[in-house]
Amino acid sequence: MHEWALAEGIIGTAIEYGKENNANEIVKIVIVLGELQDVEQEILEFALTQLKKDTIAKNAELIFEEERAVFRCRNCGYQWNMKQSEKELTEDIREDIHFVPEVVHSFLSCPKCGSRDFEVVKGRGVYIKEMVVR
């Protein structure tokens, strides 16, 4: 459950944003979950629900969007997705990536040219896409 730490960041950010904008309440938080980090929505949602109690976000609607991971090779330009790297991504490695997504560079390389110099174009991790305050 290291998701709790991520949830603390999200609620903390939302409250700070609310205060900076003199909001009375946070109505909605849209959270993107990147496929690479593989954060479990239920666990994150549970933590968020606990943490928002007794804050200006207590009634905030939580909306989750999944974002597929896309990798692009800086050497040859090839783009690929998680499914194509399924074999390399053993359960152990997936867990390492769950904590620090960048370690994907220790384990994957471009399926076309073999380069380790690739970019995670989309779907890296968790971020707040949108917030509605009032």
Add this chain to the structure above:
Amino acid sequence: MHEWALAEGIIGTAIEYGKENNANEIVKIVIVLGELQDVEQEILEFALTQLKKDTIAKNAELIFEEERAVFRCRNCGYQWNMKQSEKELTEDIREDIHFVPEVVHSFLSCPKCGSRDFEVVKGRGVYIKEMVVR
């Protein structure tokens, strides 16, 4: 006249692109000149005109666009432009930047918070924006 070297890159790139696309001729090259690097259009144009002779780019129309430099502070988010940093940018420093635009980080800092951790959002240097081949 180190602009000659930049021109070689431009013509070389255009010809390679043309060949890759089985073009008979390069019709147009649109070149952006970033304000920070301060490349003189006339000098660059002269070099390009010399270099494109006897190549598939010989009749290429050369179009130049200027791009104003915009800096953004990573620390406080403030955005500013060249004019605001006029005082710091002595002629000597401008010449250093002319060769390697990144050394601007050795000389400038955010006018608002003083941070050296800023980004050149636009107007860094020379690049090809568009090319028409036939």
Add this chain to the structure above:
Amino acid sequence: MDPRVKGIELKLKNVRRIIPIVSGKGGVGKSLISTTLALSLKELGFEVGLLDLDFHGASDHVILNSPISELPDEEKGVIPPVVHGIKFMSIVYYSTDKPTPLRGKEISDALIEILAITRWDQLDFLIIDMPPGLGEQLLDLIRFIPRGEFLIVSTPSPLSVNVVEKLVALLKEGNHRILGIVENMHAGNNLTEEMAERMRIKYLGEIGVCDEIDSLIGEPESIMLSDFGKNLKKVAERIVSGDRPR
């Protein structure tokens, strides 16, 4: 919006002092000093954390001979494993000490992630072992942890002094807190001390060349008993000055 930035603040709330060990120059002993300083402060009774932020050249797990095959426990975050009495966090738990060819943006992302999930809880000191250079880790620390108190390391070599002086200039210009400079592998000349004077930073003492140090890597108790360890304890006492464990 990146929720991790707020996360960093929350995670470091109960950490009293944060000391990044920096130099600009590589191979001056940052990692040996970070690790030994952390152990020294522990010996003085403080609660200490050690964070290795040199992702490409992670060394502290080698010095500590710390096991890295098991993932740190998860519990409302990540609990840094206790190694020789100090809480220790490093990317090697996750990269399993394989090469990590990361570009700047990726380094920055990994750094933010690690700071945002690691639960140091109550600490008197968090020692941060930094890579050489004036790159992402330095700029990110300045940005995300403005209250860091930088400890500078140099050797007496003109090559080191030239680079270190630039780092000090940068930190001073930004009004960042500098604890002072430690001279490692002291060798007779006064270049480091003169630079400290020129730059108006505190000279916190010297550590001589310790021929046996390489044979003690992986044995932190022996490092503590070596001349290196003894000299560093004096530096630790100077850093602590009046401070007492809470």
Add this chain to the structure above:
Amino acid sequence: MDPRVKGIELKLKNVRRIIPIVSGKGGVGKSLISTTLALSLKELGFEVGLLDLDFHGASDHVILNSPISELPDEEKGVIPPVVHGIKFMSIVYYSTDKPTPLRGKEISDALIEILAITRWDQLDFLIIDMPPGLGEQLLDLIRFIPRGEFLIVSTPSPLSVNVVEKLVALLKEGNHRILGIVENMHAGNNLTEEMAERMRIKYLGEIGVCDEIDSLIGEPESIMLSDFGKNLKKVAERIVSGDRPR
């Protein structure tokens, strides 16, 4: 489209061999070895260029005691000034040796720019002094100069060997050319030689600890005459092997 990438290719067309000096680890002697190797190859009659790509820790101008207050001449590009017989290029000509707090993307841009404007013309050898780490400079060289022949440097310290081994693994995995490894500050143990064997790369020889080296920085002629210089000449000869100046 970035016209500079093509520019790099054109500028290096007449450079016969390109040798990046790498380690992963800082402070192992990359800069001293780069500079002395360049001077040794010159002494053997070759046309030599030296490029310092360690932007944060530029050192070669200090070792060479090269003047940096004048900009290199412009003539259809930038002409690297000749210093002690070798063509020398470094960011310090432009940063005037002030601190350069560059992030990864900026490092990459500066590197590409310098490679795209510097006119080496005819060279037998271009020696590239690299920073520590597995970051932008390494990844960019691999990308833009695939024909580079990497010369690895390590010390006998376990801390160096651990980091260097990761770099070698990365280079081998990508099928990059490795000339071999030079052991610097040799100290009795066989860790470096064993690593070379384990990783199946050539062991090109050792350089002992040379106590006077720090006092010779800025005097390249004296470095050439020192034990350091003498040992490095042997390495140079091994690298050249059958090659003759054109």
